[in-house]
Amino acid sequence: MxxxxxxxxxxxxxxxxxxALDSGAAHHRAVFEVFARHLPLGRRYGVVxxxxxxxxxxxxxxxxxxxxxxxxERRVVNDRTLDFLASYRFSGDVYGxxxxxxxxxGSPIMVVDGTFAEAVLLETLILSILNHDSAVASAASRMTHxxxxxxxxxxxxxxxxxxxxxxxxxxAYLAGFSSTSNLMAGSVYGVPTAGTSAHAFTLLHGSEYDxxxxxxxxxxxxxxxxxxxxxxxxxxxTAVELAGPGLGAVRIDSGDLAVVAREVRKLLDxxxxxxxxxxxxxDLDEYAIAALAAAPVDGYGVGTSVxxxxxxxxxxxxxxxxxxxxxxxxxxxxxxxxxxxxxxxxRKDAFRVVEDGVAAAELVTTAPGxxxxxxxxxxxxxLVRGGEIVGREPLDAARERHRASVAELPVxxxxxxxxxxxxxxxxx
Amino acid sequence: MxxxxxxxxxxxxxxxxxxALDSGAAHHRAVFEVFARHLPLGRRYGVVxxxxxxxxxxxxxxxxxxxxxxxxERRVVNDRTLDFLASYRFSGDVYGxxxxxxxxxGSPIMVVDGTFAEAVLLETLILSILNHDSAVASAASRMTHxxxxxxxxxxxxxxxxxxxxxxxxxxAYLAGFSSTSNLMAGSVYGVPTAGTSAHAFTLLHGSEYDxxxxxxxxxxxxxxxxxxxxxxxxxxxTAVELAGPGLGAVRIDSGDLAVVAREVRKLLDxxxxxxxxxxxxxDLDEYAIAALAAAPVDGYGVGTSVxxxxxxxxxxxxxxxxxxxxxxxxxxxxxxxxxxxxxxxxRKDAFRVVEDGVAAAELVTTAPGxxxxxxxxxxxxxLVRGGEIVGREPLDAARERHRASVAELPVxxxxxxxxxxxxxxxxx
Numbered sequence: 001m002x003x004x005x006x007x008x009x010x011x012x013x014x015x016x017x018x019x020a021l022d023s024g025a026a027h028h029r030a031v032f033e034v035f036a037r038h039l040p041l042g043r044r045y046g047v048v049x050x051x052x053x054x055x056x057x058x059x060x061x062x063x064x065x066x067x068x069x070x071x072x073e074r075r076v077v078n079d080r081t082l083d084f085l086a087s088y089r090f091s092g093d094v095y096g097x098x099x100x101x102x103x104x105x106g107s108p109i110m111v112v113d114g115t116f117a118e119a120v121l122l123e124t125l126i127l128s129i130l131n132h133d134s135a136v137a138s139a140a141s142r143m144t145h146x147x148x149x150x151x152x153x154x155x156x157x158x159x160x161x162x163x164x165x166x167x168x169x170x171x172a173y174l175a176g177f178s179s180t181s182n183l184m185a186g187s188v189y190g191v192p193t194a195g196t197s198a199h200a201f202t203l204l205h206g207s208e209y210d211x212x213x214x215x216x217x218x219x220x221x222x223x224x225x226x227x228x229x230x231x232x233x234x235x236x237x238t239a240v241e242l243a244g245p246g247l248g249a250v251r252i253d254s255g256d257l258a259v260v261a262r263e264v265r266k267l268l269d270x271x272x273x274x275x276x277x278x279x280x281x282x283d284l285d286e287y288a289i290a291a292l293a294a295a296p297v298d299g300y301g302v303g304t305s306v307x308x309x310x311x312x313x314x315x316x317x318x319x320x321x322x323x324x325x326x327x328x329x330x331x332x333x334x335x336x337x338x339x340x341x342x343x344x345x346x347r348k349d350a351f352r353v354v355e356d357g358v359a360a361a362e363l364v365t366t367a368p369g370x371x372x373x374x375x376x377x378x379x380x381x382x383l384v385r386g387g388e389i390v391g392r393e394p395l396d397a398a399r400e401r402h403r404a405s406v407a408e409l410p411v412x413x414x415x416x417x418x419x420x421x422x423x424x425x426x427x428x
Numbered sequence: 429m430x431x432x433x434x435x436x437x438x439x440x441x442x443x444x445x446x447x448a449l450d451s452g453a454a455h456h457r458a459v460f461e462v463f464a465r466h467l468p469l470g471r472r473y474g475v476v477x478x479x480x481x482x483x484x485x486x487x488x489x490x491x492x493x494x495x496x497x498x499x500x501e502r503r504v505v506n507d508r509t510l511d512f513l514a515s516y517r518f519s520g521d522v523y524g525x526x527x528x529x530x531x532x533x534g535s536p537i538m539v540v541d542g543t544f545a546e547a548v549l550l551e552t553l554i555l556s557i558l559n560h561d562s563a564v565a566s567a568a569s570r571m572t573h574x575x576x577x578x579x580x581x582x583x584x585x586x587x588x589x590x591x592x593x594x595x596x597x598x599x600a601y602l603a604g605f606s607s608t609s610n611l612m613a614g615s616v617y618g619v620p621t622a623g624t625s626a627h628a629f630t631l632l633h634g635s636e637y638d639x640x641x642x643x644x645x646x647x648x649x650x651x652x653x654x655x656x657x658x659x660x661x662x663x664x665x666t667a668v669e670l671a672g673p674g675l676g677a678v679r680i681d682s683g684d685l686a687v688v689a690r691e692v693r694k695l696l697d698x699x700x701x702x703x704x705x706x707x708x709x710x711d712l713d714e715y716a717i718a719a720l721a722a723a724p725v726d727g728y729g730v731g732t733s734v735x736x737x738x739x740x741x742x743x744x745x746x747x748x749x750x751x752x753x754x755x756x757x758x759x760x761x762x763x764x765x766x767x768x769x770x771x772x773x774x775r776k777d778a779f780r781v782v783e784d785g786v787a788a789a790e791l792v793t794t795a796p797g798x799x800x801x802x803x804x805x806x807x808x809x810x811l812v813r814g815g816e817i818v819g820r821e822p823l824d825a826a827r828e829r830h831r832a833s834v835a836e837l838p839v840x841x842x843x844x845x846x847x848x849x850x851x852x853x854x855x856x
Contacts, residue, residue: 003431008590010583010609012623015647019625023642025632032628057590070615078646116632123626124609127586128593155438158555159742162436162485164589165556181438181552187498195440197447198551200460200749203762204453204544214451218506219443229764254766282769308741314587314732321628334631336657338682341710 005057006067006088010124011076017117018081026084026117029325031347034096034110034130036103040138040312042418045409047141047402048109049171050133051099055389057125063088090118094384096391097350100174100402101379102409103134104362106425108348109317111380116324123319131317132164135309136171139286141406142310143302144176145414146289151178152300153194155281156307168307174398177306178299189395196224196251196279196301208235212242222248224279227264228255236264240271249277249298257282258295265296285310286416323347333366344427351376352408353426359408362425433485434495434516438552439504445545446509454512454545457753459775462524462538462558464531468566468740470846473837475569475830476537477599478561479527483817485553491516518546522812524819525778528602528830529807530837531562532790534853536776537745539808544752551747559745560592563737564599567714569834570738571730572604573842574717579606580728581622583709584735596735602826605734606727617823624652624679624707624729636663640670650676652707655692656683664692668699677705677726685710686723693724713738714844751775761794772855779804780836781854787836790853 020026039046063071063085071077071085092114103109110126112119143152154172157165157180169185179194180186186193197215205211212225212235221243227235227250239247250268252260257280268276280292281301289300309315320343323333333345346366353361353376363376372378383391406413413422448454467474491499491513499505499513520542531537538554540547571580582600585593585608597613607622608614614621625643633639640653640663649671655663655678667675678696680688685708696704705726712720713733720728737743748771751759761773774794781789781804791804800806811819834841841850 005590007612007615008585008593009611010585010623011611011614011621012609012625014611015623015651016625016629016643019629019643019646020632022646023633023638025642028632030628030632067615070611074614074621076611076621116628120626120628123628124586124593125590128588128590131587132589132592157436157438158552158747159559159744160556161560161589161592161595162433162553162556163591164560165436165552167589181440183437183439183442183498183504184435186439186502186504187435187495193439193502193504195438195443197440197444198548199764199766200458200544200548200551201444201447203749203764204448204456204458204752205451206755210451214453215444215447218447218450223443228766231765254769304742304744313736313741316587316732319586321631324632327634336627336631337659338627338656341682 003060004062004064004067005060005125006063007070008125008128009121013121013123014071014077014081016120017084018077020116021080021084027115029331030114030116030119030321031323032112032119032123032319033108033322033348034126034317034319035106035108036315036317038105038316039421040316043138043312044413044415044419044422045102045104046134046315047137047175048097048101048103048134049099049137049174050129051096051383052392052395052398053129053133053167054126055383055392057129058090058384059389061090061122061125084117089387090114090122090384091387092118093382093386095380096383097379098381098401099398100405102405104421104423104425106364106427107362108350108364108380111347113347127317127319131315133167133171134315134317135313136168136306137175138315139310139312140172140175140177140306141402142286142416143289143306145406146286146416147300148293150297150299152302153177153179153181154306155181155301156303157182159304160307165307170395172306174395175402176399197226199226199229202226202229209238212239216243221246224249224251226251226253228253232260232264233267236267237271240268240273245272247273247276249279251279251281253281258292261295261297290416350379352379354408357408358410359423361423364425364427431488432490432492432495433488433553434491435498436553436556437549441549441551442499442505442509444548445512446505448544449508449512455543457759458542458544458547458749459751460540460547460551460747461536461750461776462554462745462747463534463536464743464745466533467849468737468744471566472841472843472847472850473530473532474562474743475565475603476525476529476531476562477527477565477602478557479524479811480820480823480826481557481561481595482554483811483820485557486518486812487817489518489550489553512545516549517815518542518550518812519815520546521810521814523808524811525807526809526829527826528833530833532849532851532853534792534855535790536778536792536808539775541775555745555747559743561595561599562743562745563741564596564734565603566743567738567740568600568603568605568734569830570714570844571717571734573834574714574844575728576721578725578727580730581605581607581609582734583609583729584731585610587732588735593735598823600734602823603830604827625654627654627657630654630657637666640667644671649674652677652679654679654681656681660688660692661695664695665699668696668701673700675701675704677707679707679709681709686720689723689725718844778807780807782836785836786838787851789851792853792855
């Protein structure tokens with residue numbers, strides 16, 4: 001049932017393939033590496049996300065009749081190339097950081113080792129997924145930390161492309177959000193879904209009283225009532241009058257949230273609804289969440305800022321050839337010399353150096369397969385071996401890994417101000 | 429073959445539906461309106477995009493067995509609601525701005541007129557599509573104007589979610605880009621596709637000479653050679669030596685593009701390759717394009733900035749109930765009073781007031797169906813009538829409409845500095 005992912009690819013990958021098939025270099029072994037030259041916007045760390053989705057997309061990377069017919073009609077490539085694509089199966093190896101792991105500038109987040117022909121085609125698809133999902137997870141992780149023990153619902157679907165919304169919900173959950181409003185993310189990835197109510201529901205009814213009554217009748221006292229359609233204080237009184245002191249929660253979506261939350265808490269407590277929770281929404285980001293730390297808030301709903309990466313909607317990872325087989329069958333490091341965009345040649349390995357339980361450095365070596373240095377955690381794991389996908393894992397494993405990886409960072413990692421990466425990347 | 433779009437929906441839309449079915453209000457007529465309270469980031473105008481995709485998604489908005497099973501297992505809604513969803517078909521009307529039309533704060537970009545039950549479910553999907561596609565088209569339009577007669581290739585697929593990439597290519601083309609690197613956009617939407625070559629292709633071969641020879645042999649002299657892998661001047665000489673003065677184009681992807689372009693132009697002309705075009709890429713946005721106006725550049729490739737909306741990755745449109753039927757069957761305007769987020773009640777109509785061929789105002793009225801004021805162009809068109817989709821049109825029609833709509837704006841619209849909307853929105 002899955003749609004082919006094969007055309008989620010840039011035109012030039014196919015024309016390069018054609019030229020390499022014609023020159024004979026296409027079947028030489030080639031190693032590509034995904035890395036970011038820098039973190040976005042003075043961030044202290046990044047979060048790897050999307051790896052699992054890359055593996056799903058790789059399984060669906062097949063040129064079927066429809067894809068081949070398009071390429072033939074548009075004359076994108078010649079017949080020899082179409083023949084190659086018709087039987088395309090990635091048969092190489094992929095290594096990568098596991099999802100949820102933190103990363104830093106130069107971290108070899110994914111390594112694709114195959115023939116040039118097989119590996120060059122995957123550039124766009126791999127980068128699309130990792131750049132998007134990592135941007136969302138990196139923002140979400142900061143918000144999760146700012147929120148402390150308070151849960152955050154991801155509710156940004158309406159602020160991003162409809163399919164990106166599903167991936168965003170997955171990435172935010174991986175980085176510590178408690179749930180999402182997006183039903184597809186619940187269905188496809190098992191992310192818990194949640195929701196409150198909209199102003200439209202209140203406006204639909206003859207009065208706020210009627211609307212609250214209808215919601216409570218249908219959804220029970222544990223529901224979350226939206227109290228800012230008209231007058232907040234009046235709405236809170238109506239809510240407790242109708243639901244009783246066992247009302248689940250109220251949501252505030254406008255105004256000075258810290259001030260309003262304090263007023264609402266006082267009001268709820270005065271009405272005996274001491275267990276009724278207060279959920280706040282309204283263009284929250286990590287800074288706004290941090291600023292509400294002292295306010296009597298029990299949960300946050302975050303939309304736009306998380307799905308757009310809170311100012312950094314893409315992780316700016318690149319996919320670069322770092323080694324290729326020469327005419328004698330020897331794998332040799334390669335690197336371009338473009339001004340301002342140099343790359344480091346050679347197949348890499350990577351380790352997180354940890355001292356006394358605290359991350360101290362990202363160690364990137366060009367001796368793949370060498371044992372981990374003392375006190376260092378290997379970061380590259382086998383995801384695909386000889387074309388077979390072996391790196392799948394439950395989303396909750398990534399969520400738990402992220403929790404542990406972030407907990408290991410120096411405390412400076414959690415400063416929201418702009419700064420340098422919290423640990424250095426050492427190349428050896 | 430199309431996948432159901434029905435779960436691209438927020439949890440709360442279904443629970444509101446349940447409560448409204450239980451209260452009896454679900455089948456009251458309701459009018460929802462999509463609008464933006466403001467343009468992003470001091471922009472002078474916005475561009476409507478995504479309308480055609482909304483219509484496609486609406487046709488696929490069906491709750492099939494898989495969707496219902498998920499909702500049942502997760503107990504998202506009760507059985508009565510599941511029964512309603514099983515036979516869900518939108519049977520109302522949708523009006524909207526045509527794709528490519530410019531919009532301003534308060535423009536009623538889409539109006540959904542149906543029962544509350546039918547219309548409330550579409551909130552997230554409609555907003556996801558319009559917010560994403562309009563953000564991309566709004567940025568692309570500025571770039572197109574900055575580029576003047578020079579073509580721009582959209583090549584940002586790797587910097588955004590893999591499916592958002594396809595929609596981005598469509599939106600950028602609609603707003604004047606000449607082509608895209610994204611093959612799926614070529615296949616699904618007929619956008620012309622194009623590409624050059626990557627550094628990996630050069631690095632794969634034993635030398636730049638061998639790489640260029642391979643590319644020319646396979647793709648012909650009209651190909652675009654990437655000349656900044658090692659030394660630009662040397663690469664240009666090699667390129668012309670191998671392809672002859674009829675070489676199609678060279679691409680520069682690094683360095684000070686204006687300076688390098690001048691050097692390359694001089695070099696090409698000296699070698700007799702006076703018709704060889706120069707294409708530049710490397711984190712270009714509308715400002716960088718404008719700054720290259722005087723440089724000898726023949727085309728641009730734009731990636732990150734266009735797919736991320738050049739600083740405004742979402743158009744911040746909202747979907748608000750503006751009118752609903754009361755107990756006596758009368759349609760009444762409604763509006764919330766939330767602090768800082770007021771809405772204007774009542775079903776709207778909209779016109780572009782044009783004086784001497786120049787747009788003068790956006791006129792928004794609450795008298796739908798009244799004739800257009802003199803010199804005003806009606807902006808709301810019927811897209812869906814009684815559930816039947818009637819508003820489909822070829823993408824090129826939207827592209828042509830955009831060209832005309834932008835051409836009609838006051839020249840101030842094209843200032844890249846931040847400012848107010850270029851025409852006022854008048855409510856009457």
